[in-house]
Amino acid sequence: MSGPFIDDARIAEARKLADEIVNPIFDLIQHNTTVSNERTVLRFFGLSGAGTRGVPLANLMVDKLKAAGVLNRGAAYWYGRALQLGAKSPLEAVERLTALPADKMGVLSPEMEANLRDEVRSEARAAMAELKSRIAQRNALREQFPMSPAPHKYVIVATGNIYDDVDQARAAAQAGADVIAVIRSTAQSLLDYVPHGATTEGYGGTYATQENFRVMREALDDESRKLKRYIQLTNYSSGLCMSEIAFCAAYERLDMLLNDAMYGILFRDINMRRTFIDQYFSRRICALAGIIINTGEDNYITTADAYDAAHTVIASQFINECFAKRAGLKDWQLGIGHSYEIDPYRDDTLLLELSQAMLVRRCFPDAPLKYMPPTKHKETDIFFSHAYDVMADLVAIWTRQGIQLLGMMTEAMHTPLLADRYVALKSASYIHRAARGIDEEFTVREDGKIANRAREVFANAEQLLRECHAEGMVAAIGKGRFGDVKREETGGKGLDGVLPKAPDYFNPFLEMLEAS
Amino acid sequence: MVKPSKQIIRPYGDRRDDGMVQLSFTLPVPLSEKAKEAAAQFTKKMGFTDVKVAAAERAADQYTFFVVYARSAVSLDYAEIDVPEVVVRKMGFNDLNALIKEKVGRRIVVFGACTGTDTHTVGIDAILNMKGYAGDYGLERYPGFEAFNLGSQVPNEDLIKRSMAKQADAILVSQVVTQRDVHKDNSRQFIDAAKAAGIHGKTLLLLGGPRVDHKLALELGFDAGFGAGTKPSDVANYIVHAVLKKEGKESQDSHYQGEPT
Numbered sequence: 001m002s003g004p005f006i007d008d009a010r011i012a013e014a015r016k017l018a019d020e021i022v023n024p025i026f027d028l029i030q031h032n033t034t035v036s037n038e039r040t041v042l043r044f045f046g047l048s049g050a051g052t053r054g055v056p057l058a059n060l061m062v063d064k065l066k067a068a069g070v071l072n073r074g075a076a077y078w079y080g081r082a083l084q085l086g087a088k089s090p091l092e093a094v095e096r097l098t099a100l101p102a103d104k105m106g107v108l109s110p111e112m113e114a115n116l117r118d119e120v121r122s123e124a125r126a127a128m129a130e131l132k133s134r135i136a137q138r139n140a141l142r143e144q145f146p147m148s149p150a151p152h153k154y155v156i157v158a159t160g161n162i163y164d165d166v167d168q169a170r171a172a173a174q175a176g177a178d179v180i181a182v183i184r185s186t187a188q189s190l191l192d193y194v195p196h197g198a199t200t201e202g203y204g205g206t207y208a209t210q211e212n213f214r215v216m217r218e219a220l221d222d223e224s225r226k227l228k229r230y231i232q233l234t235n236y237s238s239g240l241c242m243s244e245i246a247f248c249a250a251y252e253r254l255d256m257l258l259n260d261a262m263y264g265i266l267f268r269d270i271n272m273r274r275t276f277i278d279q280y281f282s283r284r285i286c287a288l289a290g291i292i293i294n295t296g297e298d299n300y301i302t303t304a305d306a307y308d309a310a311h312t313v314i315a316s317q318f319i320n321e322c323f324a325k326r327a328g329l330k331d332w333q334l335g336i337g338h339s340y341e342i343d344p345y346r347d348d349t350l351l352l353e354l355s356q357a358m359l360v361r362r363c364f365p366d367a368p369l370k371y372m373p374p375t376k377h378k379e380t381d382i383f384f385s386h387a388y389d390v391m392a393d394l395v396a397i398w399t400r401q402g403i404q405l406l407g408m409m410t411e412a413m414h415t416p417l418l419a420d421r422y423v424a425l426k427s428a429s430y431i432h433r434a435a436r437g438i439d440e441e442f443t444v445r446e447d448g449k450i451a452n453r454a455r456e457v458f459a460n461a462e463q464l465l466r467e468c469h470a471e472g473m474v475a476a477i478g479k480g481r482f483g484d485v486k487r488e489e490t491g492g493k494g495l496d497g498v499l500p501k502a503p504d505y506f507n508p509f510l511e512m513l514e515a516s
Numbered sequence: 517m518v519k520p521s522k523q524i525i526r527p528y529g530d531r532r533d534d535g536m537v538q539l540s541f542t543l544p545v546p547l548s549e550k551a552k553e554a555a556a557q558f559t560k561k562m563g564f565t566d567v568k569v570a571a572a573e574r575a576a577d578q579y580t581f582f583v584v585y586a587r588s589a590v591s592l593d594y595a596e597i598d599v600p601e602v603v604v605r606k607m608g609f610n611d612l613n614a615l616i617k618e619k620v621g622r623r624i625v626v627f628g629a630c631t632g633t634d635t636h637t638v639g640i641d642a643i644l645n646m647k648g649y650a651g652d653y654g655l656e657r658y659p660g661f662e663a664f665n666l667g668s669q670v671p672n673e674d675l676i677k678r679s680m681a682k683q684a685d686a687i688l689v690s691q692v693v694t695q696r697d698v699h700k701d702n703s704r705q706f707i708d709a710a711k712a713a714g715i716h717g718k719t720l721l722l723l724g725g726p727r728v729d730h731k732l733a734l735e736l737g738f739d740a741g742f743g744a745g746t747k748p749s750d751v752a753n754y755i756v757h758a759v760l761k762k763e764g765k766e767s768q769d770s771h772y773q774g775e776p777t
Contacts, residue, residue, distance in 0.1 A: 160696075171576030186693050187633040187669060203633065204693045268635070269667070302638065305647060345650070376638060380726075380744055412726060412744070414694075419542045422575035484645075 018318035050196035124508035138253035151404035158183035160202035189239025213252035246282035250289035283327030298339035311460030339372030368402025393431035616660030628688035629666035632702035636692035686720035707737035
């Protein structure tokens with residue numbers, strides 16, 4: 001059992017502290033929008049195409065509105081204006097709007113304004129109904145072909161070519177994978193647009209595009225029917241296009257998304273305000289679409305030391321949970337991230353890793369959790385590397401992880417070969433089969449190393465939360481409290497894409513998402 | 517120079533010179549007796565003998581994974597192999613700091629970054645950050661070094677510009693992502709930029725990463741290369757001796773060997 005270790009009251013207090021820490025951020029979120037959130041609104045209306053030289057139409061239109069200084073009223077409002085100008089399709093709307101001279105972009109009569117909003121709201125309801133029907137299709141397939149029991153075995157494909165990815169993903173599913181993640185091309189997180197169409201060239205991964213999502217989901221639907229076992233698909237809602245990716249993923253019936261409230265700030269140097277505002281809309285979409293989010297706390301202990309920084313993982317998890325709950329996500333959708341990353345040359349690492357995983361399970365009993373394998377201390381000795389991964393498999397089944405990313409014995413060398421995944425799946429299946437229920441057979445002693453370490457880490461996490469509470473979230477990040485990375489509120493990429501909402505700002509989708 | 521005598525070697529498994537090799541690979545065919553025979557024939561075609569297909573497993577509907585043991589009759593003369601290696605006599609943390617203080621007489625300025633599109637700071641962090649790697653302190657911890665870690669996705673030109681502003685003695689370029697040789701393209705671009713800025717041949721230029729070795733780094737135009745398993749102290753030792761040589765305080769042909777004493 002994953003102990004009591006810690007009093008319920010202290011866990012409740014940590015949760016309350018986290019909620020008060022994120023509270024001021026919602027003032028920022030409520031009063032500002034971003035270019036990416038506005039592009040997401042246009043994508044909801046069906047503006048998924050690209051213009052000349054592959055520039056997405058959503059970017060063309062939002063850039064035009066921003067240059068004209070009118071984006072603060074909301075892209076949905078201007079979409080309505082285009083409809084009033086006689087646009088018959090999303091493409092025509094862009095053309096009419098981008099051709100409109102600035103002096104024709106003023107305020108209309110109150111009656112016309114009201115009519116415009118009614119008209120746009122009715123279109124938005126139709127768009128939302130279509131999205132919901134697609135999500136319902138996915139849910140029906142999930143019911144028809146139930147998934148294997150947890151931990152869901154999660155493997156990555158990363159060929160750079162979506163069609164090669166499909167072959168690798170099908171093979172992985174046949175070998176027992178439950179979740180396929182298509183790794184994104186290096187540095188996509190820093191693109192302020194979502195590339196268009198099917199792609200066959202990428203570095204260290206494959207571009208996340210709506211068409212690539214569609215191609216992969218279609219292949220996995222086919223594989224799910226053949227295997228009579230639903231195969232989940234995940235991608236990355238992170239970087240400068242969090243909400244756009246969330247929409248594309250929801251529309252193409254993805255099951256999970258990597259989505260973290262702070263990851264972009266810390267590890268991609270994306271501006272803090274931009275990330276906080278974007279993550280909220282993206283998570284609202286995930287909440288509606290029944291997408292499980294995976295948070296990225298595992299990354300903290302690839303930069304900072306996993307033993308010394310263990311408490312930062314716990315503190316951040318409480319914060320991420322609060323951001324998620326406030327965006328409408330339910331416990332079952334919280335793939336709270338953590339990992340097996342303590343230096344294997346220390347003593348007692350299996351006990352320490354068990355302690356940490358049990359502590360996370362103790363703090364978030366109803367969340368699926370997302371467990372990551374060792375990466376930082378991986379060696380190119382594949383035989384050692386394989387043994388090392390197997391220990392993570394054991395901890396995963398012992399602590400009832402919902403989602404387990406399987407380690408690859410060639411982690412330190414190259415993107416996984418087909419056989420690497422096969423070997424990892426075979427041994428993880430063995431460990432899960434061999435040790436299921438082990439947590440009910442062994443009770444962890446309350447006076448032992450595991451429990452004492454969990455109490456120590458939790459006490460440090462409480463201390464960190466109190467510091468964040470006292471100095472504020474922004475200052476805490478500024479001091480490098482998470483992952484040893486320091487960021488300033490006005491630093492990083494993408495701040496120029498943040499703008500205060502006008503008093504008559506209009507976003508019918510956010511209205512609907514917040515009301516549901 | 518006296519040519520070393522011959523040293524003929526072969527892979528060693530159970531008995532000396534048995535030539536035993538283990539292979540694993542995947543063939544894009546379903547598992548069958550025919551597939552196993554294909555694996556055996558493939559191995560023989562590579563020149564191996566005594567082929568044993570130890571495992572043939574259905575990795576997926578259309579793919580079979582093999583583990584094969586076989587013997588090789590190939591041998592080679594180890595004495596003939598020439599691999600340039602960065603060889604310096606390693607000094608411990610305190611001794612090295614003392615040497616810098618005594619002979620260099622100032623702090624050695626080092627800049628490092630993971631440049632280009634690469635987002636993986638694990639390598640540069642291991643070498644530069646205070647914490648270091650595998651119990652070996654990073655350069656930030658040495659009083660004798662002034663180390664600047666600029667992080668990931670730094671344009672090559674920015675790294676060079678900021679290094680020049682501080683009159684850096686050495687620049688460390690880390691490259692982790694290697695798909696389609698992007699690390700080589702980016703490294704060449706760095707060297708071009710260093711030449712354009714006039715620091716090539718003056719500032720020490722070091723390349724590091726899991727797929728980097730000294731030979732590759734030299735080919736690309738760097739002064740030295742450091743691969744997987746490099747510790748911060750390896751880099752620190754190299755830089756100190758290279759700086760001393762450059763300043764004429766150590767002879768050009770001085771050759772250091774051995775573990776730290």
